[in-house]
Amino acid sequence: MRQAWLPFASYNLWSLSNSRVGQEFLFCDMNRGFKKVRQKEPQVKVLLEDNKHQRIGKLAQAGVYEFYQDPKLLSQSDGVEKVAAILKLNQEPEEVQERIIRILKNYCKEPILVGKQIIQLSKGDEGFPSPIIIQEGSYCFNLYAPTDCTFKQPDGTIHILDFKTGKSDFDRRQAYVYLLAASYLYPQQPSVASFYNLEIGLTSDIIIATSEQLKFVQIELQDIAKQHELEKKRYWENPDDFATIFPPNPGTSCNYCIFSSICKFSVCEVLR
Numbered sequence: 001m002r003q004a005w006l007p008f009a010s011y012n013l014w015s016l017s018n019s020r021v022g023q024e025f026l027f028c029d030m031n032r033g034f035k036k037v038r039q040k041e042p043q044v045k046v047l048l049e050d051n052k053h054q055r056i057g058k059l060a061q062a063g064v065y066e067f068y069q070d071p072k073l074l075s076q077s078d079g080v081e082k083v084a085a086i087l088k089l090n091q092e093p094e095e096v097q098e099r100i101i102r103i104l105k106n107y108c109k110e111p112i113l114v115g116k117q118i119i120q121l122s123k124g125d126e127g128f129p130s131p132i133i134i135q136e137g138s139y140c141f142n143l144y145a146p147t148d149c150t151f152k153q154p155d156g157t158i159h160i161l162d163f164k165t166g167k168s169d170f171d172r173r174q175a176y177v178y179l180l181a182a183s184y185l186y187p188q189q190p191s192v193a194s195f196y197n198l199e200i201g202l203t204s205d206i207i208i209a210t211s212e213q214l215k216f217v218q219i220e221l222q223d224i225a226k227q228h229e230l231e232k233k234r235y236w237e238n239p240d241d242f243a244t245i246f247p248p249n250p251g252t253s254c255n256y257c258i259f260s261s262i263c264k265f266s267v268c269e270v271l272r
């Protein structure tokens with residue numbers, strides 16, 4: 001039976017809806033409009049598909065997955081080359097190839113999943129995950145919290161590990177979304193979350209959350225889901241109001257924005 005449609009929330013939507021404290025200059029609400037409302041328009045779609053950072057993230061995840069499937073590769077002198085061949089790395093742009101090879105070599109030196117009791121490990125190409133249906137008061141929404149890796153610690157604690165690449169900071173909001181999801185998926189066990197940057201070998205602190213903090217996160221996500229649906233509806237009714245509904249924030253943020261080539265508010269556009 002098909003499930004009834006529900007609004008959704010995710011870490012991704014949270015990060016696109018609210019700025020991180022102190023990073024307001026990098027935040028642009030119009031980004032959410034492009035990514036989450038106009039994503040099917042051909043010119044937007046092409047920019048979303050041709051995203052080098054996402055590609056590197058997916059290939060790095062796939063590389064870790066392949067090493068986990070065949071741990072012998074970790075100690076073979078041509079293990080990295082073999083994984084690179086499985087990933088068809090030679091079909092990728094040069095920069096992507098170089099960074100993934102570096103990541104695979106780093107992982108061979110520091111194979112952090114070896115010896116872990118893995119419950120789930122993503123290959124990176126699974127597509128859209130199944131949502132967790134959350135009811136907050138009378139409001140229901142789908143929570144999407146796709147995890148890179150989940151393992152069980154020797155004391156039974158569920159540990160959700162998120163892999164990073166590049167210079168992206170660890171955002172605790174993402175960990176809280178994972179911990180909220182874990183409270184539904186593994187209600188009998190305590191859970192923790194952490195991040196590991198595969199490119200620079202950096203591990204975050206272990207992040208935990210009290211039940212009060214998780215309740216706060218759940219309410220925050222509910223508000224975000226509600227607000228996003230309202231704004232989507234306003235846009236469909238009045239597409240000309242795009243910039244009013246999703247206000248642009250031209251400036252430093254444009255330098256990192258994949259939509260700068262099509263956004264009429266882009267600082268680059270203004271300078272041209």
Ligand code: SF4
Nearest residue numbers: 028248254257263266
């Ligand atoms: S180009 Fe600048 S103003 Fe336009 S969506 Fe991107 S960050 Fe916002």
